[in-house]
Amino acid sequence: MPNSSTLNPSVRWDSPGPGTLRRWQALIPGWFAAEARDLPWRRPDCTPWGVLVSEIMLQQTPVVRVLPRWEDWMRRWPAPADLAAAPTGDVLRAWDRLGYPRRALRLKEAAAAITARHGGKVPEDEAELRALPGIGEYTAAAVAAFAHGRRSTVLDTNIRRVLARAARGEAAPPPALSRTEYRWAAALVPEDEAVSVRWNAGLMELGALVCTARSPRCTACPLAADCTWLAAGRPGAEAPTVRKQTWHGTDRQLRGAVLAVLRAGDAAVPRGLLVSGREGTASVPESLTESQLEALARLRRLNPDPARMDRIVTGLIGDRLAQENPEGLTLPD
DNA sequence: AATTCGGGGGT
DNA sequence: ACCCCAGAATT
16 A cells, blocks of 8 residues: 555655664653653643643643643642533633633533543543543543553644654645654654653654744754754745635634623623534523623624624524523624 | 634744 | 644534
8 A cells, every 4th residue: 555655756754764763762752851841730740630631721722821721720620520510601711711612611521521431530542532522633642641651652733843854854744644644653652651751742842842833943952963854954844835714804703702701701790601613502501791791782883794793692602692682682782 | 635613922 | 914832523
């Protein structure tokens, strides 16, 4: 069965030679031990649940923004059963502005599944982790490695970039993670379990601190002497440029504004907070405050398309507001 | 394989 | 303005 490298000669999947690989497998864990940041989910006393929470929060979200939310979260819900029993509105408010709030909903669902099906213990097996809501290939591998010390192939944006540069001389990995790339990277993971964990953690940390996307600090890199990309003169990104969705004027922007209104509000007054994704609508049996209704009306006045506002608000807060406002979604003006 | 899902800080 | 960030789920 030919892989993409044989089908497309322009794609090179060069691996480091045996000697070089052996050197990297010593350098990376060593560098990690010396240079790693002291993050709370890396402390020896952090539970597997704490690691899982961190991995979910860190999806597409920088470490510095996760830190305070993670601390609050773990203090409030120190075990899966605690989160599983929490009201959805509390969960979403505690998520604050981390973004992608569906992650919070799925984390709560995962907590319930862990409580019901796994005796309250975070699974160690990657397939079992992968079966939990919100946990994909990356997160399953990361939890297996960092929560349980298991050998796995962790491939996040950092590791993919470091390996693309050091081993293949490319400025950036392909836009999509292929099976070819996965198998290629899996073959580089050290056999020894304990070493493999520091390999995964070290490559990730290297990508976050040194081999960064924009201004890599190659002079501080333990792989500098062997780096194919550096040796080639750090050729610029071939820029796959996947053209991004514009932000201003999109449904996402408006949804974010509505979500901010729902998240805020007077703490003394019961309030609702509901979020939906394609998979459905989550709700809490509370009502909106007058100030929240007024804020929504303000958003509506700013939005030139009332039908679109209706669609966004309906998607976010479902039938609840419609019941409180029998005339469709007519809000106080 | 392409889209959509937030939000904020760096450049 | 644009890029990037410990991705996942859906179409």
